[in-house]
Amino acid sequence: MCADKTILVTGGAGFLGSYLCESLLKAGNDVLCLDNFHTGSRKNIAHLLDDRRFELLRHDVTVPLVAEVDEIYNLACPASPIHYQLDPVQTVRTNVQGALNLLDLAVRGNAKIFQASTSEVYGDPHVHPQVEGYFGNVNPVGPRACYDEGKRCAETLFFDYHRQYGLDIRVVRIFNTYGPRMRADDGRVVSNFIVQALRGEPITIYGDGSQTRSFCYVDDLIRGFISLMDAPSTVPNPCNIGNPTEFTMRELATLVLELTGSKSQLVERPLPQDDPTQRRPDISRAKKYLDWEPAVELREGLAKTIAYFEADLTSGEDAPKA
Ligand code: NAD
Ligand code: UDP
Numbered sequence: 001m002c003a004d005k006t007i008l009v010t011g012g013a014g015f016l017g018s019y020l021c022e023s024l025l026k027a028g029n030d031v032l033c034l035d036n037f038h039t040g041s042r043k044n045i046a047h048l049l050d051d052r053r054f055e056l057l058r059h060d061v062t063v064p065l066v067a068e069v070d071e072i073y074n075l076a077c078p079a080s081p082i083h084y085q086l087d088p089v090q091t092v093r094t095n096v097q098g099a100l101n102l103l104d105l106a107v108r109g110n111a112k113i114f115q116a117s118t119s120e121v122y123g124d125p126h127v128h129p130q131v132e133g134y135f136g137n138v139n140p141v142g143p144r145a146c147y148d149e150g151k152r153c154a155e156t157l158f159f160d161y162h163r164q165y166g167l168d169i170r171v172v173r174i175f176n177t178y179g180p181r182m183r184a185d186d187g188r189v190v191s192n193f194i195v196q197a198l199r200g201e202p203i204t205i206y207g208d209g210s211q212t213r214s215f216c217y218v219d220d221l222i223r224g225f226i227s228l229m230d231a232p233s234t235v236p237n238p239c240n241i242g243n244p245t246e247f248t249m250r251e252l253a254t255l256v257l258e259l260t261g262s263k264s265q266l267v268e269r270p271l272p273q274d275d276p277t278q279r280r281p282d283i284s285r286a287k288k289y290l291d292w293e294p295a296v297e298l299r300e301g302l303a304k305t306i307a308y309f310e311a312d313l314t315s316g317e318d319a320p321k322a
Contacts, residue, residue: 003028011075013040061098082187088146095150129280175242179218180308197262207271209250216243217301220294242281
């Protein structure tokens, strides 16, 4: 990785952002971490605060910003359905107004800019596995639309700024990612199942649990982010980054029970509206152009994540209900 750059990471105090800040610092860059602490936490970045190359800025991306930076990674946005649906208008604003503000900042400073997009742009996909050329199947008026359409509009803006202003853009479509530092009350399936299993509470399967997801361990994902940002500008955008091994939610629950040794029962709860029935990335593009593929299997990544939650829940510091 090229070092000695000044890099802005929005959403830097979040789950993924904190790992990204860490990796960029380790490589010898100055990192400006911006966050409004909506879903992020100081705890995630506490170990970075003493690093003289790290700076923390409490700011909301919906408000324009002035900063001199070489690169921008835009990760600011709540990622869990329960959090992004709490204030859907703010979710759209964060995605759209936030993207506009950061793109304007990139144009002014001629900075390279990276967008954390999502597999949700494919909606409930009819093409499986999902290739980047698939336009998706999104309900524009449903409860997930604030996130899905917000991210789709952000992609549109990135591509228009590229065409109109010649901006160097990188757009990654992230598939479900998990690991230590997820919040116990995050609401996403991996943290829910682990926290429920460790507490001996029922494991909540939404619907019949036959829907699928493909889970990527956080270290693999961050390696993919940086490879994409550092790749030549001829690398095709957007680029899927995710682990292509697909599991049903019932299979995930069974694996979590096995790895935790928990006796929790599986209980069915209503399937949320517009919940995608299947999801799995086609990663041919990342393999070909970035020489990237995931290295951590679900069993191994879950074991590390379970160890994190065991320590986190017993520390009592941050033990909200899942
Ligand atoms: P997260 O909720 O832990 O992190 C998001 C961060 O953005 C938080 O620190 C939050 O406080 C901050 N934020 C939210 N709104 C903001 C605003 N208006 N201004 C400034 N900061 C704001 O989620 P995450 O899992 O770390 O996701 C990071 C990014 O990756 C998000 O953009 C998300 O959409 C995307 N993504 C994540 C996944 C995944 O599986 N983790 C999948 C697809 C896409
Ligand atoms: N899910 C579940 N139980 C939970 C939380 C989620 O069965 O306690 C399901 C959810 O309905 C979805 C899948 O797990 O089918 C992944 O959900 P998550 O919120 O983690 O991510 P996303 O739906 O955004 O992919």
